[in-house]
Amino acid sequence: MSAPLFRLDAKRQESLQCQLREQIAHAILEGHLPTGEALPSSRKLAKELGVARNTVMIAYEQLLDDGYLVARERSGYFVNPDILAGRVTPPADIAPPAASASLHSGTATPWDELLTMRPSRQPTIVKPANWLDYDYPFLYGQIDPNLFPTQHWRECSRDSVSVPAIRRWSADHLSEDDPLLIEQIHQRLLPRRGVWARPEEILITVGAQQALWITAMLILGAGRRFAMENPGYVDMVNIARTFTDDIVAVDVDDQGLVIDQRLADCHLAYVTPSHQSPTGVTLPMQRRRDLLDSASANNYLVIEDDYESETNFVDNPTPALKSLDSDGRVIYVGSLSKTLAPGLRLGYMVAPPAFIAEARALRRLMLRHPATNNQRSVALFLDRGYHDALLRQIRQTYQRRWLLMRDALASHLPELRIRSTFGGSCFWLEAPADTDVALLKRLAEEHSILIENGEVHFLTPAHRPTLRLGFSAIDETRIERGIERLAALLPQARRTS
Known part of the structure; x- marks a missing residue:
């Protein structure tokens, strides 16, 4: 084993000894460390990695306690052969599954004949996994990390x-x-x-x-x-x-x-x-x-x-x-x-x-x-009683955001009809009939604004284009600016006859 196998980063949330322990365990399970050779001494590995010797010693002791290593007197630490016992080694002539055999390709295996349903094809709500990276996430159903207790x-x-x-x-x-x-x-x-x-x-x-x-x-x-x-x-x-x-x-x-x-x-x-x-x-x-x-x-x-x-x-x-x-x-x-x-x-x-x-x-x-x-x-x-306290905080926060959203929408997007509600964590809006909400959603995303197209919620064709703006995940200091920017994009999403 040599230091190039491992990369420790002091900026990560995990401690250095935790990172080293995980990386050594991963190397053992992947077969990168032979069972018959001693691991480097804690002094040597610490020097190669540029960390304190105690960091390596703690990692070794944890791996010893977890059964990944065994200690031999005057010889050092070795990979415990029992940790790899019972693992199946695939025959060399068996190739890994081809990409064409995936559920979605349908070329190698006739999935349409074998499956009784295809739920992956149903219309559903999709949210970007990296929504926190957007400046104005008007998404419904997500929480502001600052509110989590x-x-x-x-x-x-x-x-x-x-x-x-x-x-x-x-x-x-x-x-x-x-x-x-x-x-x-x-x-x-x-x-x-x-x-x-x-x-x-x-x-x-x-x-x-x-x-x-x-x-x-x-x-x-x-x-x-x-x-x-x-x-x-x-x-x-x-x-x-x-x-x-x-x-x-x-x-x-x-x-x-x-x-x-x-x-x-x-x-x-x-x-x-x-x-x-x-x-x-x-x-x-x-x-x-x-x-x-x-x-x-x-x-x-x-x-x-x-x-x-x-x-x-x-x-x-x-x-x-x-x-x-x-x-x-x-x-x-x-x-x-x-x-x-x-x-x-x-x-x-x-x-x-x-x-x-x-x-x-x-x-x-x-x-x-x-x-x-x-x-x-x-x-x-x-x-x-922590849940009761959290509810009070959420109600107070959401009420402030609701008022800010209401005023911002009235000021910057008066052409959008708002349902008469007071509560919840979103606004349901009806846009002018000539609005292409799908286009507006794409334009908004390009400007770091996330909104939701309401079309997916209808079982029958909607009379007017709709969209949903949530405020549970956006800081109240960003609400009006986000609505103002969205309003600037709306004319580009209006169809011309």
Whole structure:
């Protein structure tokens, strides 16, 4: 082994000994270090790398503890041959898979004949992976890193990996969830929305997305009708299409879902009453009652996706649809992604015990249960009141940004119609009929502005071009300047007759 195998960088977040430990381990696993030769002494390697001898000694000791190295008295450190035991060596005459055999090429393997579905071809929301590099990220569903409660989350994550905690969550829980997390949802989150549920009516899911999938899989199928808001959440449509082709688009107006006869023959309906996705309007109390009456009279179930209920700025928000449900018709879906972090992927569903029992059994077939260490971290975060404090901060921040966005749009883009909303984390805008929103999106991206084309949310052709501007991920000091720059690009995206 020689120093050129390794490259240490003092500017990286990881310590030098951590970098060296990882690089030596990688070299061992890749077969670059022979098992019969001693590794350089800590003094020699430290000199070659230009680091303190202690750095190398710590890395060697860690690798020894982890089983990558063995120590021989008076001979030094050697690669542990056991670390490579059991690895399969492919025959020399077997070539690696050709690129043409990929799922997307379809030239070597007839994937269209073998696969029953191609979800990669469904229309969906796409966001640049490097969105943080843009000056004006008006993206929906992303969080401002400055709002993340790093210290509190670290504390809860650290306590969730204490020895007693590990003993609790590391065992196979089969289909059960963390009891502390269930308790916190039961006692802290749901009452905030006016929902009273027993623990056996709550199931933890891998984000709200899994709750939607489980519900669709249990209720929908060939010949079963699904009613969907139009415009609506595109991935809910994609999920439903996995199980049925009978999807009816129900209009959304300035008060949310229109309750009419189109719902009468369905088996399952999807609604986002707190902040309609994507328009942001709130379903009024009378329509909520009308929807429940329709569900009872016509014998169908309702998914209530309460995805953004926590970001309501009014003092007395409308209670959840589930709080009015006396017949057990509503399957309530909640998420912690919008307040904590999208990458956490932790949500929950609330429904009558008979439904939750089936959902739990189905979830077990998928993945048994969401990772219990993550469940414990979130449970501690809720139990210690950190989530409540975070909600207050988010509401205050989003309210300021909402006002700034409203004023900037009115000042610089008065030709765009804004839905009457107050809350959430985005604005849904209707552009003049001659606007090419796809072109505007491309132009904006070239000027370090990220916006979203609303077309993907429609099941039927939209009457007017639409776009969505989120403000959860952009610093409030950049909002007006970003809207001003977007306004300057709008004339270039107007079609000429």
